[in-house]
Amino acid sequence: MNVKELFEKGSELAYQSCIPHVSVDCVVFGFHESSLKVLLLKMKGVDKWGLPGGYVKKQEDLDQAAYRILKARTGASNIFLEEFKVFGKVGRSEADMAHLPESFWQRQRFVSVGYYALVNYAEITPVTDRISESCEWKDIDSLPELMMDHREILENALHTLRRNINYSPVGLNLLPREFTMPQLQRLYEIILGKPLHRGNFQRKIHSFNILNKHDANPSKKAHRPPILYSFDTVRYNEALQNGLKQEW
Amino acid sequence: MNVKELFEKGSELAYQSCIPHVSVDCVVFGFHESSLKVLLLKMKGVDKWGLPGGYVKKQEDLDQAAYRILKARTGASNIFLEEFKVFGKVGRSEADMAHLPESFWQRQRFVSVGYYALVNYAEITPVTDRISESCEWKDIDSLPELMMDHREILENALHTLRRNINYSPVGLNLLPREFTMPQLQRLYEIILGKPLHRGNFQRKIHSFNILNKHDANPSKKAHRPPILYSFDTVRYNEALQNGLKQEW
Numbered sequence: 001m002n003v004k005e006l007f008e009k010g011s012e013l014a015y016q017s018c019i020p021h022v023s024v025d026c027v028v029f030g031f032h033e034s035s036l037k038v039l040l041l042k043m044k045g046v047d048k049w050g051l052p053g054g055y056v057k058k059q060e061d062l063d064q065a066a067y068r069i070l071k072a073r074t075g076a077s078n079i080f081l082e083e084f085k086v087f088g089k090v091g092r093s094e095a096d097m098a099h100l101p102e103s104f105w106q107r108q109r110f111v112s113v114g115y116y117a118l119v120n121y122a123e124i125t126p127v128t129d130r131i132s133e134s135c136e137w138k139d140i141d142s143l144p145e146l147m148m149d150h151r152e153i154l155e156n157a158l159h160t161l162r163r164n165i166n167y168s169p170v171g172l173n174l175l176p177r178e179f180t181m182p183q184l185q186r187l188y189e190i191i192l193g194k195p196l197h198r199g200n201f202q203r204k205i206h207s208f209n210i211l212n213k214h215d216a217n218p219s220k221k222a223h224r225p226p227i228l229y230s231f232d233t234v235r236y237n238e239a240l241q242n243g244l245k246q247e248w
Numbered sequence: 249m250n251v252k253e254l255f256e257k258g259s260e261l262a263y264q265s266c267i268p269h270v271s272v273d274c275v276v277f278g279f280h281e282s283s284l285k286v287l288l289l290k291m292k293g294v295d296k297w298g299l300p301g302g303y304v305k306k307q308e309d310l311d312q313a314a315y316r317i318l319k320a321r322t323g324a325s326n327i328f329l330e331e332f333k334v335f336g337k338v339g340r341s342e343a344d345m346a347h348l349p350e351s352f353w354q355r356q357r358f359v360s361v362g363y364y365a366l367v368n369y370a371e372i373t374p375v376t377d378r379i380s381e382s383c384e385w386k387d388i389d390s391l392p393e394l395m396m397d398h399r400e401i402l403e404n405a406l407h408t409l410r411r412n413i414n415y416s417p418v419g420l421n422l423l424p425r426e427f428t429m430p431q432l433q434r435l436y437e438i439i440l441g442k443p444l445h446r447g448n449f450q451r452k453i454h455s456f457n458i459l460n461k462h463d464a465n466p467s468k469k470a471h472r473p474p475i476l477y478s479f480d481t482v483r484y485n486e487a488l489q490n491g492l493k494q495e496w
Contacts, residue, residue: 021267022336022359062336062359086334086361088270088310111270111310111361113334163491166415243411 003045011105018055023110025053027157030121037137048147080173116157118173251293259353266303271358273301275405278369285385296395328421364405366421
């Protein structure tokens with residue numbers, strides 16, 4: 001099947017099963033080798049990269065659509081996923097699809113609902129399917145050219161993540177189960193985009209009372225292994241619900 | 249025109265000019281006599297109350313639709329308006345419209361984009377139009393029964409307002425231009441849903457550096473008028489953009 005035939009097939013399927021004018025785009029963040037990554041894909045026959053996205057089935061909740069789309073791309077079903085903003089400007093999606101025949105589903109105006117996901121990089125296998133050429137992690141500091149308004153969507157997701165870190169805990173979905181204090185600090189620095197003072201960071205993170213400390217075996221050797229931490233999931237989820245503290 | 253004819257007329261107009269499946273609902277907050285109010289309307293022939301809402305025109309940005317709908321209801325065009333969440337469950341809007349003929353526009357599934365607005369109560373005149381019986385301010389502590397999922401939308405808006413108050417200034421759009429410190433404190437207490445310590449509140453609000461103090465005429469009388477404040481709009485808007493402070 002060539003690219004036009006694939007779009008034609010997709011157009012037919014969408015007409016039958018999805019509601020028009022509404023799409024979903026997902027910004028999937030992962031943390032690897034001290035940098036923040038985002039999952040991007042390149043459709044066959046298209047030069048630019050794009051966010052994983054899709055349409056909403058007639059009998060499917062909006063959130064279900066986002067989970068289904070992410071599962072198709074990552075194989076993972078237990079993902080932290082949150083809607084953060086809607087992108088609804090006239091012309092935002094139509095221009096990049098102008099090469100398609102006018103009757104095609106993809107040519108219509110779409111209002112797209114943006115979700116962001118936080119995933120454990122090591123547990124995800126990006127899935128390249130029939131309509132895509134590649135699906136890869138890209139460093140947020142060196143992104144390729146993106147289609148439509150996908151850069152705006154991505155930047156909004158990053159802004160949301162940055163704002164949320166002030167009242168929500170972050171890390172449970174991005175770090176391995178056990179991690180060191182420097183790893184956690186590095187994650188916060190990457191998201192906030194600035195270096196943090198080591199002592200202040202540790203005082204603050206301990207004050208949230210969301211960490212379990214795993215003592216290494218008692219040893220008298222000079223070179224002890226680094227102390228490992230994990231999140232106390234009950235207290236972490238409480239903090240996610242209620243905020244890290246009462247500001248007022 | 250009876251109610252059915254009005255719905256029929258609305259159905260025709262919407263088919264011609266709007267995109268299907270996407271709607272907008274607005275939660276308009278005002279502050280009056282020490283309580284937080286929300287603008288609700290009652291459609292003709294419908295028992296329950298609802299949020300001001302509408303559809304998105306084919307050649308209109310999503311945000312423009314929200315501003316247009318609010319202007320129609322309040323007469324005001326310079327309103328603080330922010331999108332906060334999308335409501336997209338299957339069946340959320342269809343059930344309450346089941347009494348209409350199947351071909352009607354209003355019967356389809358709508359994914360609704362929620363906006364919240366902060367307005368100056370004294371400057372707004374709620375508008376009752378041809379399809380509504382009343383458009384009124386209601387106290388958030390004694391709400392009437394609401395249609396569809398509008399109570400969920402309203403509660404989400406309130407939750408967003410409550411969360412945002414921790415990193416954004418609030419008040420410029422809700423208070424008169426000049427206000428007293430007790431008025432400002434009362435607004436914060438109402439939004440947060442709890443009493444605040446007077447001294448802590450004042451220290452904190454002054455630390456944001458967003459207030460101008462208006463000294464009353466120097467007077468030696470024993471009963472001086474209360475000190476009035478206004479927001480420094482430049483610093484207020486800076487704080488709105490950048491957050492009240494760096495948490496980390």
